[in-house]
Amino acid sequence: MKSVDAIVRRVTLRELRLLAAIAHSGSILKAAQEVGLSQPALSKALADLEETLxxxxxxxxxxxxxxxxHGSVFIRRALAVFDEMRRGVEELKVLTDSTGGEIRMGGTPTMCGGFLSHAVASMERERPGIRYKLLELESERLATxxxxxxxxxxxxxxxxxxxxxxxxxxxxxDDxxxxxAGADHPLARRRRITLADLADQRWVLPMPQTPVSGQLRAAFERQGAAMPESIVTSMSVLVRHELLSTSRFLTVLYGSMLQFGNMPSRLRILPVELSARLSIGVYKLEGRTLSPATELFIESMKTFAARMRTASVDMLQRALRDR
Structure with missing residues (x-):
């Protein structure tokens, strides 16, 4: 390769923009259409960049x-260039309007359906000028x-x-x-329940490989009981809600969904200790300067999260009955 200084002097922002378009579309023809060039012109621009590098x-x-x-490494750095430029423009805007800015974030389905939506609503009331882009992603994709x-x-x-x-x-x-269970389930009014009492119940659960199912399995194993077999397996919270309303099924839900989610009022938390919880937090890129709006939102979430640190079964049950 040529010297780093020689390459930096020759590579242009236009070439990086074209490179990003090709990477995004996975096709030179589609990228050419997106950027308004002919396919031969874009192919030549790519060849020139490859020659330079x-x-x-x-x-x-x-x-x-x-x-x-080689392309994967260079594309990632090229995207970072545009990201930092966009960040700079956003920060300049914030300096002239401290109530504005944009926050791009992702959350798991559980977080989007409860805690995160309420945190956004709370922040929006205080800072109505901020705009949000919220993606619902599985945990494995958040880091990526x-x-x-x-x-x-x-x-x-x-x-x-x-x-x-x-x-x-x-x-x-910690969640x-x-x-x-549904309010009319036979176990809903019992004051004492063991995991052994739940083994032969009708369950609706997420997929076996999910953290929810894994934690439930571990809870049963700790008490020497067999993991119940699910009658219905579904990742949909809506499906689980509908089946709970029949008062024939049991399921498991995280406290944040019960506290902040749009849960039906006729649900009951059964008095059985699972000793299972997930640690919930924020993924960030090390060394990356976040926008003032994003930093403000993180601090707002920390304050909002205090409600979960003081949550109890009685408090969650009252929250359900008040809906």
Whole structure:
């Protein structure tokens, strides 16, 4: 490769923008249409950039183009250039209007359906000029989207292994898991229940490989009981709500959903201790300067999370009955 200084002097923002378009579309033809160039002109621009760098950036396949290992590295850095430029423009706007700005974030379905939506609503009342882009993502994608700078922060469960040097995880609260039934379920009025009493009940549960099912399985194992077999397996919270309303099924829900989610009022938290909880927090990219609006939202979430740190079964049950 040429010297770093020689490459930096030759590579232009236009070339980086074209590179990003190709990476996003996975096709030179589609990218050319997006940026308003002919396909030959875009192909030549890519060839010139590859000549400057001295490496091949894309491999051509039957489905379009795919980044080479060299291309993946350079594309990630190119996207970071535009991200930092956008951040700079946003921060300049904030300096002239302290009530504005944009927050790009992702949250797990559980967080989006409860805690995070309420945190946004609370912040919006205080800072109506801020705009939000909120993506619902599975936990495994949060870190990836933050690392790729497609979102600024991710809110979800603590990763099973320590984040790498690029990412950090800041804990907000612990989210306890509860067994829940419809108000007319035979167990809803019992004051004492053991896990053994639940083994032969009709359950609706998420997929076996999810953290929810894993924590429930571990709770039963700790007490020497067999994990109940689910009659219905579904990731949909709406499906679980509807089946609970028949008072024939049990399920498990996290405290944040019971506290902040749009839960039916005719639910009952059963008096059984699972000793299961998830640590919920914020994913951030190390060394990346977040916008003032995003930093403000993180601080607002910390205050909002205090409600979960003082949550109890009685308080959650009252919250359900008051709806």
């Amino acid at each position: 001295g490496v091949r950036l894309f491999d051509r396949t039957n489905r379009g183009v795919e980044p080479t290992p 989207e933050v690392r790729n700078r497609l979102i600024d922060i991710g809110i979800g469960r603590e990763p099973p292994v320590r984040p790498d040097g690029e990412l950090s995880f800041e804990r907000l609260f 306890p898991l509860y067994v829940v």
